[in-house]
Amino acid sequence: MLTTRDAEKCIDFYTRVLGMKLETFGAGRRALRFGEQKINLHDKSTVTDGYAAHPTPGSLDVCFSRRPAAGRS
DSSP states (O other): OEEESOHHHHHHIIIIITOOEEEEETTTEEEEEETTEEEEEEETTSOOOSSOSSOOTTOBOOOOOOOOOTTOO
16 A cells, blocks of 8 residues: 555656556555556545554555465465
8 A cells, every 4th residue: 555645646656657557446446556466545634444553645555465376375
């Protein structure tokens, strides 16, 4: 999760300069996608539960996910 002070400027930078794709999912949540990976966006002005006591613009809350190898779980 990327916490931002200004979601529109953040989206503009990551899509225009870095070539990431904007994705909207769930109840209007947004993420920046690159290949099989994505970074969820969080606007500092909105309340969200469960990831940081004091969200700070520019900070990241990183979680890696992967598919298990064939025959493994």
